[in-house]
Amino acid sequence: MALTAKQMQVQAAHTVLGLESSCDETAASVVRRNADGSIEILSSVIASQDEIHRPFGGVVPEMAARAHLDIVDSLTAQAVRESGLDWDDLDAIAATAGPGLIGGVIAGLMTAKGLALALYKPLIAVNHLEGHALSPALESPCPFPYLLLLVSGGHTQLLSVNGLGDYTRLGSTVDDAAGEAFDKTAKVMGLGFPGGPKVQAAAEHGDPKAYKLPKPFAGKAHADFSFAGLKTATARAYAAIDNPTDQDRADVAASFQKTVSDVIIDRCKQAMALFQKQHPDEPEYRFVVAGGVAANSEIRAALKSWCAREAYALNFPPLKFCTDNAAMIALAGAERLAAGDIDDLSAAARPRWPLDGEKAANNPKSGSGKKGPKS
Numbered sequence: 001m002a003l004t005a006k007q008m009q010v011q012a013a014h015t016v017l018g019l020e021s022s023c024d025e026t027a028a029s030v031v032r033r034n035a036d037g038s039i040e041i042l043s044s045v046i047a048s049q050d051e052i053h054r055p056f057g058g059v060v061p062e063m064a065a066r067a068h069l070d071i072v073d074s075l076t077a078q079a080v081r082e083s084g085l086d087w088d089d090l091d092a093i094a095a096t097a098g099p100g101l102i103g104g105v106i107a108g109l110m111t112a113k114g115l116a117l118a119l120y121k122p123l124i125a126v127n128h129l130e131g132h133a134l135s136p137a138l139e140s141p142c143p144f145p146y147l148l149l150l151v152s153g154g155h156t157q158l159l160s161v162n163g164l165g166d167y168t169r170l171g172s173t174v175d176d177a178a179g180e181a182f183d184k185t186a187k188v189m190g191l192g193f194p195g196g197p198k199v200q201a202a203a204e205h206g207d208p209k210a211y212k213l214p215k216p217f218a219g220k221a222h223a224d225f226s227f228a229g230l231k232t233a234t235a236r237a238y239a240a241i242d243n244p245t246d247q248d249r250a251d252v253a254a255s256f257q258k259t260v261s262d263v264i265i266d267r268c269k270q271a272m273a274l275f276q277k278q279h280p281d282e283p284e285y286r287f288v289v290a291g292g293v294a295a296n297s298e299i300r301a302a303l304k305s306w307c308a309r310e311a312y313a314l315n316f317p318p319l320k321f322c323t324d325n326a327a328m329i330a331l332a333g334a335e336r337l338a339a340g341d342i343d344d345l346s347a348a349a350r351p352r353w354p355l356d357g358e359k360a361a362n363n364p365k366s367g368s369g370k371k372g373p374k375s
């Protein structure tokens with residue numbers, strides 16, 4: 001019997017369970033990609049490990065892996081329950097397979113493999129960075145190609161996102177990730193963990209001109225980043241203050257935050273020039289931001305006004321999808337499934353997994369520190 005157009009459309013929808021466990025958030029989500037490419041988030045749950053890592057001022061990999069293991073089963077069941085679907089309604093199981101902290105990645109990926117095996121569903125091993133790269137589509141359509149700034153605790157990269165699975169790295173950090181610089185700066189000043197929001201809060205009442213800090217690579221005709229020198233200069237500036245007051249901390253935080261923001265805008269301008277060379281005929285250029293540091297209000301405002309000045313289209317995922325989440329992993333899984341690209345159960349957990357393979361326009365020798373060289 002021939003299928004009606006409506007039945008065919010129903011058949012072509014893809015509903016995917018996604019799991020995320022590559023750093024310090026355990027997350028599970030069910031996302032549906034409709035036949036017309038529109039996206040519905042049916043559920044999205046996240047368990048943060050902040051409380052566990054707070055006393056150490058950073059993520060402790062072994063403790064992170066154990067915490068993922070403790071909660072991944074119940075969180076996954078919760079995501080399916082909250083989606084209103086049954087396990088049988090899922091078309092595939094997706095999980096982050098890297099890059100990230102290996103113990104955590106294994107916890108999520110093995111859970112996904114077990115489910116795929118038990119439910120007779122395909123497995124999709126998702127690159128965490130691809131999840132971030134596609135995440136703006138969780139909010140609103142985001143047509144290819146676009147220039148992506150990915151700024152988080154583990155990654156700082158500028159990528160040309162040309163299409164699904166087609167990424168060219170235009171620049172990345174040669175030392176620390178931006179979020180790592182925020183976290184370490186907060187630690188030095190005793191502001192707490194995670195550092196980004198603490199520095200932002202402290203900066204609110206500070207003078208961004210109080211300290212003159214270095215702007216690594218400013219004006220250089222490439223799109224790489226460096227944060228190690230800026231981080232050290234900030235720590236030195238703070239150490240030089242006798243009996244620092246709250247106002248001193250606010251001034252250092254505001255100066256640091258403004259400098260990071262300036263550096264990011266400078267690097268994005270360089271990357272946009274490279275992107276435009278690669279895509280000379282686009283009627284409109286699109287700029288997209290993802291990763292936890294994109295939650296920073298100073299950086300958001302600076303990027304918004306730069307894009308407005310240059311008339312670039314701008315997509316900011318909502319804050320909850322800027323930081324690590326499983327909806328972006330389920331989305332990447334659904335896009336892969338729609339493209340007929342699935343994995344078998346031998347898919348490996350990969351602590352390092354560059355998104356662009358060999359295509360990096362520029363390949364820095366060193367990765368970023370705190371959470372391991374991830375890419």
Ligand code: KG4
Nearest residue numbers: 152153154179196197292293295296323324
């Ligand atoms: O994307 P994410 O949740 O996890 C990965 O690292 O993959 O990003 C976390 C990072 C942390 O370094 C955190 O300090 C930073 O994002 N962050 C911020 C802000 N909120 C989170 N950095 C600056 N300002 C913020 N408001």
Ligand code: ZN
Nearest residue numbers: 132152323324
């Ligand atoms: Zn991330």
